Amino acid sequence: MDVLKKVPIKEQDPQVRAHNFDEVCLGYELEEAMEEASRCIQCKNPKCVSGCPVSIDIPGFIKEVENNNIEAAFKIISDYSALPAVCGRVCPQETQCEQVCIRGIKGDPVSIGKLERFVADWARNHNIKPEPPKEKNGKKVAVIGSGPAGLTCAGELAKLGYDVTIFEALHEPGGVLLYGIPEFRLPKEEVVKAEINNVISLGVKIETNVIIGRSTTIDELMEDEGFEAVFIGSGAGLPKFMGIPGENANGVFSANEYLTRNNLMKAYDTSYDTPIITGKRVAVVGGGNVAMDAARTALRLGADVTVVYRRSEAELPARVEEVHHAKEEGIKFKLLTNPTEILVNEDGWVSGMRCVEMELGEPDESGRRRPVVKKDSEFVMELDTVIMSLGTSPNPLISSTTEGLEINKWKCIIADEETGLTTREGVFAGGDAVTGAATVILAMGAGKAAAKGIHEYLTSK
Amino acid sequence: MFRIIKKKELNPTVTLMEVEAPLIAKKAQPGQFVILRTDEGGERIPLTIADYNREQGTVTIIYQIVGATTRILNSMSVGDCLQDFVGPLGRPTVTEGKKKVAVVGGGVGCAIAYPVVKKFHEQGTKVHAIIGFRSNELVILEEEFRSNSSKLVLMSDDGSCGEKGLVTDALKKLIESGEQYDEVITIGPLIMMKYVSMLTKQYGIKTVASMNPIMIDGTGMCGGCRLSVGGKTQFACVDGPEFNGHEIDFDEAIARSDMYKEFEQKKQDEACKLYQKEVS
Ligand SMILES: Cc1cc2nc3c(=O)[nH]c(=O)nc-3n(C[C@H](O)[C@H](O)[C@H](O)COP(=O)(O)OP(=O)(O)OC[C@H]3O[C@@H](n4cnc5c(N)ncnc54)[C@H](O)[C@@H]3O)c2cc1C
Ligand SMILES: Cc1cc2nc3c(=O)[nH]c(=O)nc-3n(C[C@H](O)[C@H](O)[C@H](O)COP(=O)(O)OP(=O)(O)OC[C@H]3O[C@@H](n4cnc5c(N)ncnc54)[C@H](O)[C@@H]3O)c2cc1C
Ligand code: SF4
Ligand code: SF4
Ligand code: FES
Numbered sequence A: 001m002d003v004l005k006k007v008p009i010k011e012q013d014p015q016v017r018a019h020n021f022d023e024v025c026l027g028y029e030l031e032e033a034m035e036e037a038s039r040c041i042q043c044k045n046p047k048c049v050s051g052c053p054v055s056i057d058i059p060g061f062i063k064e065v066e067n068n069n070i071e072a073a074f075k076i077i078s079d080y081s082a083l084p085a086v087c088g089r090v091c092p093q094e095t096q097c098e099q100v101c102i103r104g105i106k107g108d109p110v111s112i113g114k115l116e117r118f119v120a121d122w123a124r125n126h127n128i129k130p131e132p133p134k135e136k137n138g139k140k141v142a143v144i145g146s147g148p149a150g151l152t153c154a155g156e157l158a159k160l161g162y163d164v165t166i167f168e169a170l171h172e173p174g175g176v177l178l179y180g181i182p183e184f185r186l187p188k189e190e191v192v193k194a195e196i197n198n199v200i201s202l203g204v205k206i207e208t209n210v211i212i213g214r215s216t217t218i219d220e221l222m223e224d225e226g227f228e229a230v231f232i233g234s235g236a237g238l239p240k241f242m243g244i245p246g247e248n249a250n251g252v253f254s255a256n257e258y259l260t261r262n263n264l265m266k267a268y269d270t271s272y273d274t275p276i277i278t279g280k281r282v283a284v285v286g287g288g289n290v291a292m293d294a295a296r297t298a299l300r301l302g303a304d305v306t307v308v309y310r311r312s313e314a315e316l317p318a319r320v321e322e323v324h325h326a327k328e329e330g331i332k333f334k335l336l337t338n339p340t341e342i343l344v345n346e347d348g349w350v351s352g353m354r355c356v357e358m359e360l361g362e363p364d365e366s367g368r369r370r371p372v373v374k375k376d377s378e379f380v381m382e383l384d385t386v387i388m389s390l391g392t393s394p395n396p397l398i399s400s401t402t403e404g405l406e407i408n409k410w411k412c413i414i415a416d417e418e419t420g421l422t423t424r425e426g427v428f429a430g431g432d433a434v435t436g437a438a439t440v441i442l443a444m445g446a447g448k449a450a451a452k453g454i455h456e457y458l459t460s461k
Numbered sequence B: 001m002f003r004i005i006k007k008k009e010l011n012p013t014v015t016l017m018e019v020e021a022p023l024i025a026k027k028a029q030p031g032q033f034v035i036l037r038t039d040e041g042g043e044r045i046p047l048t049i050a051d052y053n054r055e056q057g058t059v060t061i062i063y064q065i066v067g068a069t070t071r072i073l074n075s076m077s078v079g080d081c082l083q084d085f086v087g088p089l090g091r092p093t094v095t096e097g098k099k100k101v102a103v104v105g106g107g108v109g110c111a112i113a114y115p116v117v118k119k120f121h122e123q124g125t126k127v128h129a130i131i132g133f134r135s136n137e138l139v140i141l142e143e144e145f146r147s148n149s150s151k152l153v154l155m156s157d158d159g160s161c162g163e164k165g166l167v168t169d170a171l172k173k174l175i176e177s178g179e180q181y182d183e184v185i186t187i188g189p190l191i192m193m194k195y196v197s198m199l200t201k202q203y204g205i206k207t208v209a210s211m212n213p214i215m216i217d218g219t220g221m222c223g224g225c226r227l228s229v230g231g232k233t234q235f236a237c238v239d240g241p242e243f244n245g246h247e248i249d250f251d252e253a254i255a256r257s258d259m260y261k262e263f264e265q266k267k268q269d270e271a272c273k274l275y276q277k278e279v280s
Helices: A030-037 A048-049 A060-065 A070-078 A083-091 A112-125 A148-159 A187-202 A219-222 A255-263 A290-299 A322-327 A440-460 B022-027 B066-076 B109-122 B142-147 B169-178 B190-203 B250-257 B261-279
Strands: A142-146 A162-165 A205-207 A229-232 A252-254 A281-285 A305-306 A330-334 A337-344 A350-363 A369-373 A379-382 A385-388 A426-430 B002-011 B014-020 B035-036 B045-048 B051-053 B056-064 B083-087 B102-107 B126-133 B150-158 B184-189 B207-210 B226-229 B232-235 B242-244
Touching: A030 A060, A030 A112, A030 A337, A030 B035, A048 A060, A060 A070, A060 A112, A060 A350, A060 A440, A060 B169, A070 A083, A083 A112, A083 A187, A112 A187, A142 A148, A142 A219, A148 A162, A148 A229, A148 A440, A187 A205, A219 A229, A252 A255, A255 A290, A255 A385, A281 A290, A281 A426, A281 B226, A290 A322, A290 A385, A290 B083, A305 A337, A350 A385, A385 B150, A426 A440, A426 B232, B002 B142, B022 B051, B022 B083, B035 B056, B045 B056, B102 B109, B102 B169, B102 B190, B109 B126, B109 B184, B109 B207, B126 B142, B126 B190, B142 B150, B150 B169, B184 B190, B190 B207, B190 B250, B226 B242, B226 B250
Parallel strands: A142 A162, A142 A229, A162 A205, A229 A426, A252 A385, A281 A305, A281 A385, A305 A330, B102 B126, B102 B184, B126 B150, B184 B207
Antiparallel strands: A337 A350, A350 A369, A350 A379, B002 B014, B014 B056, B035 B045, B035 B083, B051 B056, B207 B242, B226 B232
């Protein structure tokens, strides 16, 4: 074994997986996990922990894996995270825990994410669940939204003995984990549902089909229903469009619509009634994780797919692993390219997309080099489907129906980073609703911080 | 659970159902809608809240059987439960501050128009209802409209009931005869709403059209329900469903409403083939 290299992990063959929705990465076997765990040098001052937004005791759980005490490893992780099988799969590890791992200075960092995933999968397969709290304190807390922020906040509060109810607008819990991230990256029944069930087994109740701001309001929850505090984890679900001509033509979708049809409504499964336009030639506009997911979904539905992004490869915001997987599967990339108009045929359907080429100029506020239009570079791509994946912003439904809840100019809820407290007494918030579209683990970190904030608020009240 | 407690056929393709949904009944207002799913494999479809009973905790829906989901819905009976029923969604109709209005409904759109007419009538606004159907056997809610409006004009394409002609003919006649409306509210097929809006524009009468684009979540998350209003993109489920009829791009909305036609048709054909196979 070469200690400088990660123990390789099995993946579905690109040619095969391009035609199915089964998971791409197949995970470690026990021996492989133990071998990978032995690469960790158990740093006295583990850098990796500071790279993890929820500060998982990484050397602690890895030690247990190395010694084949997987149940003990799971107990350690569970103290910090309610969704390890999810995070082990979708966390941008390479820029978090693994980026600062000492092993990474010379050679590959320890495969922390894949080990975390292994432990969580093993625990699930051996039916090991986190333990419910011994005592209840009888205080009611409402959580809005069942994405990672809401689930984490609810789970932490339940562990402290609170009586927690999650209100979810859709018919199934999970937020983006359910409707956004596709099956081939995050299996729904096996992984997402199982981890949500773990949160439920802590005593959390989940009420689906309730839209806060319409079905009921925060004021009513607090005044009429006896909830002493509320956590808002409603995410950033409102899709952005470019505002270019032709964008409302038939065959132009937001990534959210395309992915929701396929994930939440299971359009790929013919036993469901959901319609989806598969398209023959598809362009996905954008370069984030969402764009990769939309592109790889369209590919699996049988389309020829090109990702169109206005900066260069180095600036692609998606995880390196996702870009790599997308390329392996046959997705094409048209970089330094920006659409200016969607061409529409006489029946109202997309027939093409007018684009310009870009080049990188001076750095902008984000520190990335600003793309500028190259002169006389206009060209047309022939297409029948365009998927817009330009990011999302928080939905104003809750802020506009809750007096005293302030938002900033990006429509994000203003909340204290340490405690999650908003401008409204007893109301806390965290996750994408506060930060704008970010990551699963940051949303979880915020949910956890807010649970602490709520606990302090209710014990001092 | 969302139990069906009443089912009544209004005409051969339109059915009324009363559903137990106390939380929605408590909040519902005219102009709002629900999204339902009949069963696990089903689609989410939006239907307007045609009526509600806050005391009994029930919501009435009236639907036309047009495709797979409405057909499955129609195969359910009293006592059965719907899988999901969420609402009330959308912004309520603004009914305040008007002295006299005309409500123009077409076909099953009359089911959507009815709670609006009723609300106006109850609050003392003078309301003229103009309702149109293709023919006699498709007429719904005639009595309800009659007892909740100060004037009812019934139109039919073939003259088999009411007057022969289009709802726009009736509206035009009323306006020409000197009736002055603060607002016209129109609900029905897109093409009808387009012509109503064109007509009222000539007379400078403020017009509100209730749009029914294809929806999924109904919370502003997917953007599938978007339409152009005054050159700006709006999401019907959260910004609407009612918009200024003079600003809506109806042609775009008509094209978008056909987006899944081919797909739905194929699904339906498959279902029919399967059915025939099972029968033979
Ligand atoms: C396609 C896609 C791929 C992604 N890939 C990755 C990845 O690989 N790695 C990563 O770390 N991150 C990824 N992300 C980002 C990550 O999923 C989000 O940052 C994270 O889910 C945010 O969590 P949240 O709990 O704040 O909100 P969400 O997950 O958005 O959950 C919010 C929930 O609140 C509900 N809700 C909203 N409004 C209301 C209301 N009024 N009443 C009741 N309920 C309401 C919503 O229905 C939803 O269920 C991806 C996102 C997408 C869309
Ligand atoms: C806000 C709103 C209120 C509505 N109120 C009523 C009502 O009170 N009574 C009534 O009969 N109909 C109403 N509709 C229309 C109703 O939702 C569709 O007829 C229904 O979804 C058709 O489903 P299907 O599977 O039976 O037919 P399909 O075979 O799926 O489609 C048949 C037709 O319905 C349209 N349609 C399909 N899916 C949707 C969807 N998810 N959303 C909207 N339209 C769709 C298609 O464009 C097509 O023209 C309303 C629509 C909206 C958006
Ligand atoms: S939760 Fe994410 S950042 Fe933390 S250890 Fe796991 S993979 Fe790394
Ligand atoms: S930094 Fe790397 S080697 Fe050190 S404890 Fe963390 S995982 Fe192990
Ligand atoms: S139905 Fe999805 S945004 Fe309106």
